[in-house]
Amino acid sequence: MPIDAALPMEDAAPAPGPPRPAIYRHRASTRLWHWVNAVTIIIMIGSGLTILNAHPHLYWGAYGANYDHAWLHTPRWPGFLTIPGHYNLAIARRWHLLFALVLGFGLLSYMIVSVVNRHFQRDLRVRAKELSARHLWHDLKEHLAFRFHDAANPGAYNIFQKLSYVLVVFGLIPTMIFTGLAMSPAMDAAWPWLLDLFGGRQSARSIHFIAASGLVVFIIVHLTLVILAGAWNEVRSMVTGRWTVPDEEEA
Amino acid sequence: MSGILTRRALITGGAASAGLLLSGCDQVAQVPAFRKILLSGDAMNQGLQRALSDRAALAPEFSEAQMSPRFRVNGTHKPVNPAYDALLAENFASYRLQVGGLVDRPLALSLAQIRGIPARTQITRHDCVEGWSAIGKWHGPLLGTILKAAGVRSSARYVVFTCADLMDGKPYYESIDLIDAFHPQTIMAWALNGHALSVGHGAPLRLRVERQLGYKHAKYVMKIDAVASLAGIGLGKGGYWEDHVDYDWYAGI
Numbered sequence A: 001m002p003i004d005a006a007l008p009m010e011d012a013a014p015a016p017g018p019p020r021p022a023i024y025r026h027r028a029s030t031r032l033w034h035w036v037n038a039v040t041i042i043i044m045i046g047s048g049l050t051i052l053n054a055h056p057h058l059y060w061g062a063y064g065a066n067y068d069h070a071w072l073h074t075p076r077w078p079g080f081l082t083i084p085g086h087y088n089l090a091i092a093r094r095w096h097l098l099f100a101l102v103l104g105f106g107l108l109s110y111m112i113v114s115v116v117n118r119h120f121q122r123d124l125r126v127r128a129k130e131l132s133a134r135h136l137w138h139d140l141k142e143h144l145a146f147r148f149h150d151a152a153n154p155g156a157y158n159i160f161q162k163l164s165y166v167l168v169v170f171g172l173i174p175t176m177i178f179t180g181l182a183m184s185p186a187m188d189a190a191w192p193w194l195l196d197l198f199g200g201r202q203s204a205r206s207i208h209f210i211a212a213s214g215l216v217v218f219i220i221v222h223l224t225l226v227i228l229a230g231a232w233n234e235v236r237s238m239v240t241g242r243w244t245v246p247d248e249e250e251a
Numbered sequence B: 001m002s003g004i005l006t007r008r009a010l011i012t013g014g015a016a017s018a019g020l021l022l023s024g025c026d027q028v029a030q031v032p033a034f035r036k037i038l039l040s041g042d043a044m045n046q047g048l049q050r051a052l053s054d055r056a057a058l059a060p061e062f063s064e065a066q067m068s069p070r071f072r073v074n075g076t077h078k079p080v081n082p083a084y085d086a087l088l089a090e091n092f093a094s095y096r097l098q099v100g101g102l103v104d105r106p107l108a109l110s111l112a113q114i115r116g117i118p119a120r121t122q123i124t125r126h127d128c129v130e131g132w133s134a135i136g137k138w139h140g141p142l143l144g145t146i147l148k149a150a151g152v153r154s155s156a157r158y159v160v161f162t163c164a165d166l167m168d169g170k171p172y173y174e175s176i177d178l179i180d181a182f183h184p185q186t187i188m189a190w191a192l193n194g195h196a197l198s199v200g201h202g203a204p205l206r207l208r209v210e211r212q213l214g215y216k217h218a219k220y221v222m223k224i225d226a227v228a229s230l231a232g233i234g235l236g237k238g239g240y241w242e243d244h245v246d247y248d249w250y251a252g253i
Helices: A028-054 A089-116 A119-124 A133-144 A159-182 A185-190 A193-198 A201-240 B003-028 B032-052 B082-089 B111-116 B143-150 B240-245
Strands: A022-024 A242-244 B096-101 B107-110 B119-127 B133-141 B158-167 B170-177 B187-189 B206-208 B221-227
Touching: A028 A089, A028 A201, A028 B003, A089 A119, A089 A159, A089 B032, A119 A159, A133 A159, A159 A185, A159 A193, A159 A201, A185 A193, A185 B032, A185 B119, A193 A201, A201 A242, B082 B158, B096 B143, B107 B111, B107 B143, B119 B187, B133 B143, B143 B187, B143 B221, B170 B240
Parallel strands: B096 B221
Antiparallel strands: A022 A242, B096 B107, B119 B133, B133 B187, B158 B170, B158 B221, B187 B206
């Protein structure tokens, strides 16, 4: 990744020594998708919890209702977590099904752009040597020491970053979209393979919940690491694209 | 700005903005211009689904072994309506399904006549808007057969079902378009799992429109009207739930 000329850091307190270099780390398409998703995912989780409150039982298989065996009874999600803030299934569905289009077509657009501009190939491609036990162990130790960047190549994602982004972009979000579609009676008629893929509508609904829980875990870990890696620098880089290479001594 | 302050500010700021977003959604949903966008998702999803799917695509059908052991009753368990009580007391002997509106030959069909029409039997999944599903075996004539017998005029666009259960003193009603009305799995069911419909499941006659959610499957159907527009019927949004709590008219998703 090219290292741009050092940027003056007007918004930070004057640091002793020479200014640290800044690199152009996130392209506009990545930044746009990130913030659209940040809003969309909160709306999807909030409205999804209202929809779950309508029937807080999860089943496996094609059918599942009150007399059938549920593998999980979810708690009642409180109003401060749900959209809307009071129970209204109709309005929650309006939010959920409108922003589902933003999530689905947003992901599709981002994927196309990221293949064309080689973001996926350059930044997310997992190389075999990165999966060696030695490399994983080394990166894990670095994480535990709160060092997240390779000093020789600071713009590159570390292997755990790559794996988690790959899991979210190619695993969890597509799973959310396709299990969501599998719950649509009209889509089940149009694309019956959706049901074969997930093992029935109620299984798809359960997997939708599990994948959503996975996204919640990702969001928590992601935000925690943003804070540990230097919140101001990380957030600013996702707004302007420019990221200051952290001082390893401090980190 | 010290690192700790930044972290604190960001955590607080992040949590506050997520909270604001959650509560802000309720405020935004009240703004007329945004509400219009929010409610337009219905038509967008309908357009997309219709574009992606064959109009005649069939809902999945199941074997007897895959049926729900017990098919729960939902919504109205028994209409509170003296006229319905009278029909029920005589086992629907004087029940007549009225078929009218934009048709050439209005019909009044007795239950015996309806049971005499060649019927379809289908084991399908009923999906409630709340999230649960139940699989049952439905039996009854195609709605298309009845509509063809009545001679639906080319000016008709929708079919409206008026029911015996009263909501706030007015009959429950629902509507579908002609694509779903003439779909080969859209039937007027008079039996579930081999028995005449129970009161809870919509006796004597209910709609099955298999590619949409449960609230579209009107129970206790008394009258079927072919219409050119949904304006002027109820509050104009095509159904009781659509009128009163903003449920989507197109419930294919």
